[in-house]
Amino acid sequence: MRYAEVGNYLTFVKGKIMSLGIRKIIVISLIGLIFLAGNILLVANWLAAKGVPEKANWLRENFLTGTAITVIIALLILLVNPVRGKLGIGHRCPVCDKRLLGNSNYCGDCGSKVA
Numbered sequence: 548m549r550y551a552e553v554g555n556y557l558t559f560v561k562g563k564i565m566s567l568g569i570r571k572i573i574v575i576s577l578i579g580l581i582f583l584a585g586n587i588l589l590v591a592n593w594l595a596a597k598g599v600p601e602k603a604n605w606l607r608e609n610f611l612t613g614t615a616i617t618v619i620i621a622l623l624i625l626l627v628n629p630v631r632g633k634l635g636i637g638h639r640c641p642v643c644d645k646r647l648l649g650n651s652n653y654c655g656d657c658g659s660k661v662a
Contacts, residue, residue, distance in 0.1 A: 564641055 583590060594600065638647045640654035640661055653660055 638651075638661070639645065640647060640657065640659060642659040643654060643657045645654060645656050647654060647661060651661065
């Protein structure tokens with residue numbers, strides 16, 4: 548896959564362009580997760596000293612019933628992005644974000660090629 552260089556955009560992820568800010572957030576979160584994994588016993592002991600497991604157990608017993616879990620799962624299933632059809636409805640230009648109608652290969656405003 549070719550790399551496109553448009554403004555702050557440079558990297559493709561599964562055919563979509565990822566901005567520099569998103570890449571920075573991903574790198575910072577990975578560094579935080581590595582530090583957290585390295586100090587997992589320290590974090591677990593700190594949480595136990597603060598009483599978090601007891602509070603979590605109380606919340607689970609009182610509020611997390613089977614019905615609540617079923618409703619949460621149903622909402623998560625319903626909130627998934629719908630798959631775009633082949634008609635091109637909802638198709639947007641990756642450069643200028645203009646809505647494109649039909650099965651066009653080029654944007655009418657900026658002239659960029661649309662995948």
